[in-house]
Amino acid sequence: MEKYSIRSLVGRLCEPEIPEFPLETELNLPNQRVINLDALRTRSDLLKPNEKNILEKLLTYYCKTEKVTYKQGMNEILAPFLLLNRHNVPLHICYTCFKNFVAKFIPTLFVDDAFKPLSGLYVITKLILKYHLPDLSTCFSNNEITPDIYMTTWYVTMFSSKIKELGLLYIFWQYLIDTNDNLFIIYFGIALFEFFKQEIQNQEVMSLPNVFKKICIVDYDTLQIVLQNSERIKANMPFTADMILKKYNMFCLENTESFVKLLEKFMCLLILPREIIIQTYPHDAVCKCLDPRNCKTKRLKYLLIDCRPTKEQKNGYFINSQLLSKAAQKYPNKLLNYPKSFISLKKNTHIALMGSEENKDEENLVQKLFDSFIQHEFPYVSIVFGGYKSCHEFALLHNFEILSHKIKRCLACNSCDDSENKAKELTLDSFFRIGSTQKTLTPVIKDSLIKTEKIYKCKINESQDIEESDIGLIVTLKQIYLWDIRRNEVIEVFDIDQLTKITSNKTCSENLYFSFIKIPKRSFILRPEECKEFLFKVRTNFQAMRN
Template identity: 20%
Template sequence: MPEQNELREDCHTLVDELANEEDEKLSVSSDLESILTFYCKSRALNYAKDNGWLNVLQPMLAMKYSKADLYNCFYAFITKYIPRECHKNGKPFHLFRLLLQYHDPELCSFLDTKKITPDTYAQNWFSSLFAASCDLKVILSMWDVYLQHTDPFLVFFLALVIIVNAKDQILSMDKSATKQEIIDKMTTFPSALAADDVEDFCALAQYYSTRTPQSFRRDYQGPLFGTSLKDRSGRPQADLVANVSQMLCLPVSVSELLQANQEEPGDQVRYFVVDCRPAEQYNAGHLSTAFHLDANLMLHNPQEFSTAAQALLSAQRQAIAAGSVAGGDHLCFLGSGREEEDQYVHMVVAHFLQRNSQFVSLARGGYTALHEQPRDLILTDHVPRNCLVCNPQAAMSDGSDYNEDQFNPLAAEMDSIKDKFGKLSSVVISKGGMVKDKMINYIKNEQSGTDHISLSLRILRTHVSSEDRVGKRYRNTASVFSIGDEDEDDPGSIASSDDEKRDTVNIDTWLHKPDVRCAYHCQEVRETGFVYPSHLLVTNSHLYILREMASRPGMAWIQGRRALGSIVKITSKKKHPELITFKYGSASGDSQLKITNVDRFIIPKAAEATKCIKEQIMRVLDALES
């Protein structure tokens, strides 16, 4: 092996720390090297100092096993109880953060603020099952409990108990210690355990386990501890957990949600379900025990939303006190399962997390997944004609699709704008192949009743030639462009974007391209609520979206290539000024905006970024006009 010398040296170092006789040390060191060499070759793995294998082997040496038995014990222990990817930015640590946030959002928020991630302080805990941090007596007692319970996820809750019990100590270091000093201190917490503490320590871990949704076990058993490459549904396990780092909160399956509230009250998790869909959707079918909180209120009427949120918490307390089947300490938010709408449900969830609400989760799949259950048994007031799952066209037929009316503040003012700038909106159509564009620019900063700030740019133009790469051809129509709340490419730009979307590029190289006008580090917010570290690059004619690759630092996917001329609106919410939404589209024959796509980003330098993009759009339009 390439790492053979490093492995041999580490084996000698470990044996030198043991109390063996001199004549035994060489034999033990040789056995350790032989075991790990065979393990690496048989599993096609590479040895590294921080993988924790020698730490796992050290307590086993005290049992005086033969070489064959020692290997078998080591192999069984590693494969059954040590999670995969116990390295920097590994999936076990993202999952652990979600568990910490579920039980102690205040402490999780503090560590997030300090940019202290679990892999910085808990890597040795997980990779060695605390053998690297505790003395031998503690480890042997702890592992006895482990073998009795045979629960591979117990390490998550043991780590949770350690962190939560040290909360006051961690918070007290807020201003007196640096980030690294806090990490160094947290790393040493397990060393304070004594053998007499193990029984209570493990009992507390079991308590936290029973107070946690069990869906994550089914989701992550295979990817973290199993051997199959696919889950029961046939999905690759790598895909199943690929987005754990972007999850807003702990997900809960609908089946667990329903089963938990059908059982008799006890120590198990019981949920207070909060249905965040619009009222018309809720009235077309809902869970009988769900509390309705329209997520749209958060944007349209913050004061009313605040009142409703307080009523929610009051109703939860009353339901618990009354022993109602709807009562539960654990808040589970339910969306529609439709990506376009559930982004606002995620904002509601974030609202409660920011207020350090414990036990916050999100129903995976939303109402769509709920609808797949036996409807006659679980749904109340189900109206198939108005139900968006039974009748997807209901949103269009009854006008309940809020995207156009509720989230396009300029739509209602379109006619008045036409009147005010009528003299600029005339369309000049040139016959006989003569092409001439006539445009007007209307820049407006306004605060609408929906409590968001919109920067709008309206352009009416007659025709764009086939050689024009930033616009769409219109015949006998006026096209409306504005900088507003959703995103879209024109057909030409979409086609070229799709070809390049999955290209891999070097981030630094692209940031220093000569045609890049400005670039901003940001987080792309998908409709599912997932957040991806990204970069926005503005060139002379396009807006590029580069999504960072977690597996390859410094590299990124080309996630999107948007023509600047296709941006019709850019908006930022008053309550969330860093959340910027780009809407792309074109104008239909009646001069109404047709929105086809949306990009959303959290941009720390939002004002600077939108200003740069707006100015470049203006340059593009000026060039077209000339």
């Protein structure tokens, strides 16, 4: 961690040569007295009287030009930037740095009078805290200590209330800017808890709010340790869990309330099928890079626990997965003590629990097993979103081996067949004419094809963001190619004349199910605006083959 420099900090937030602009304004806001009092008390031991006057003026100017109501926290963030003026940084540059800093990390926090984005940050904080520090999370939860009690001032002041020494605060802010990660303030807050964990655990519950107030960073060594721990927490975040949390942008005010309601339903961090498959399968099976040691794919040590009923496990399971025993599924006491079998893996292994996503009783079993791991204070415990069914789809899509896979008995293979309640069928009898001529799949696609044929970007489940998806579909005269956009290579090839049926979801018409001769059904979700074009191209090419 390098020490800060005024020039570096300013350069990260503002063009140094921007023209000077006037900052004069009348001090006549409805809550001007509140602004005045806050300006007088902000870093009162450091700010000179004239600087307090300037602080009040800049706060008023910001509220007027940004059309927001003044809120406490603005003063704590602006004051350190104002003090850059002592280092010959022009006042308009100081102000611009403050404005850009707020816009980058807490863009609408002060816009909403109810601080709605804070409620979203609280929910995310609880989920991440439970993943990394389950003992503290349980302590807080059991004693109804919610994030608003311990983290409100941390977030609304961007930790300036916890880092009083200006040089240390500038180091932290410069470090934060360099991370370019809006979740880093949460990682930093949890790392701060970790540093003071012993002190927190030694206190009576009733005195904890006062302990939280006293938590602060007073020297460079402490800051360095907390930042290092923040990086470790970030490095130990499952990459798809991180992606999911960032997808719920709490600073988008029109969606904040709905996002909060959705995340409040999460009992823990969720990971997507692609992560658990990539992490648990051997490197050479899931990645084509030549040097595993320098592989760009983030790899963590994972244990996948398959919580499906034993009869389902026998019809297919994943490499390196741990099958939950029949006894643990049947007897509550054995389920409660099941985590003891993995004590040696505690602290250094990420544990992912997977159900089939088909059975409510089984869903409860997964939740109970999760609670058992948390009760035994296991960190890094998550649940696989979509369960076995979604992982099964992902594995088939990428031709990854499923052990002991019995297609005829596998529920995941056959669950799409009964689709009358979920989808409407567009049989090829009416959509095009059915053909039964079989062709041999073409294993190679010419590079020149990419230059002439359109790639229809798609995803394989609704939880994905289609714009972040790395796969697409290419329609040629005789085949449909599933294409890896990032690697620029074929994943799978389907002959058009092997199609027997197309199914589209009633509530999501761009969610298409393709049935082929002799291979399991495939499901792809396309962009809504491209779905009709894609289907028309398939139909045209099918009819051309028939003629």
